């Protein structure tokens with residue numbers, strides 16, 4: 412039995428089938444639900460990684476999927492890593508906040524966290540698992556069978572006063588219409604997520620309508636540790652997107668701003684070039700499973716954020 416098992420492990424290692432490799436860490440690490448009291452640890456890890464989240468972002472993950480956020484803990488009781496999952500019905504689940512403390516990296520803990528998150532999502536019968544990978548994370552996801560979907564890039568710059576036309580502030584009673592507009596474009600219904608993001612938007616959320624009062628797009632922003640994050644920024648066409656962007660930048664005049672934009676599928680990057688927004692770093696959107704609900708990426712000028720989708 413022992414010999415059989417060792418052979419199985421060797422074969423998995425040879426073919427890089429990480430899902431079944433009981434790496435040394437697997438025996439030493441356990442998982443428990445990430446709780447609000449773990450947010451300071453999560454904030455420490457994300458600060459080491461130079462990420463932009465605030466405690467409110469962790470709270471959003473916990474409020475949206477309280478059973479889907481996990482902490483990796485060593486046998487000594489020391490927390491060593493985090494992972495969050497966000498479900499959008501059964502269409503897809505999003506994996507985010509994959510963080511391992513630098514002193515514990517390259518020991519298989521990242522793989523264990525990912526496996527745990529995937530098992531959780533599979534248990535919920537989610538058809539497809541998606542995520543936006545950093546170049547460091549991509550190496551890990553490649554070994555777990557994720558496939559590339561499309562490229563994203565983070566743009567950074569400074570908000571500035573500029574002119575725009577027809578854009579209105581988003582009011583609470585606009586939310587239902589915004590959610591209905593968003594669902595086919597995002598690929599799934601995400602009303603609760605948009606409500607949380609709206610609560611974080613501190614008066615910066617905007618909508619644009621046509622002459623029949625139908626939505627032509629919307630934009631939200633929320634504060635972050637290093638910069639305001641604009642997203643989602645969804646629009647029917649480049650002209651609507653431009654007006655919304657201008658209104659968003661004007662609302663954040665003088666403040667540092669990040670946006671995670673689709674590189675090839677929309678003109679978002681060129682629009683941001685005009686406002687001197689530079690590329691900060693690339694991401695790659697990846698998926699695993701049946702990906703039937705791709706939405707309309709050509710209408711997604713900026714995603715909500717790489718940890719959220």
Ligand SMILES: CC(C)(COP(=O)(O)OP(=O)(O)OC[C@H]1O[C@@H](n2cnc3c(N)ncnc32)[C@H](O)[C@@H]1OP(=O)(O)O)[C@@H](O)C(=O)NCCC(=O)NCCS
Pocket residue numbers: 460509510511512515516517518519520521522523543544545547548549550551552554
């Ligand atoms: C990415 C991260 C979570 C990986 O955690 P980890 O515990 O080191 O991952 P593992 O030990 O399970 O590594 C799994 C595999 O990923 C790849 N990998 C991980 N880190 C790597 C690195 N720095 N360079 C090259 N390959 C790497 C390797 O294939 C590795 O397998 P191997 O060690 O057998 O070669 C960790 O580096 C981290 O927290 N980085 C900062 C935050 C981040 O970028 N998170 C990813 C968000 S998408």
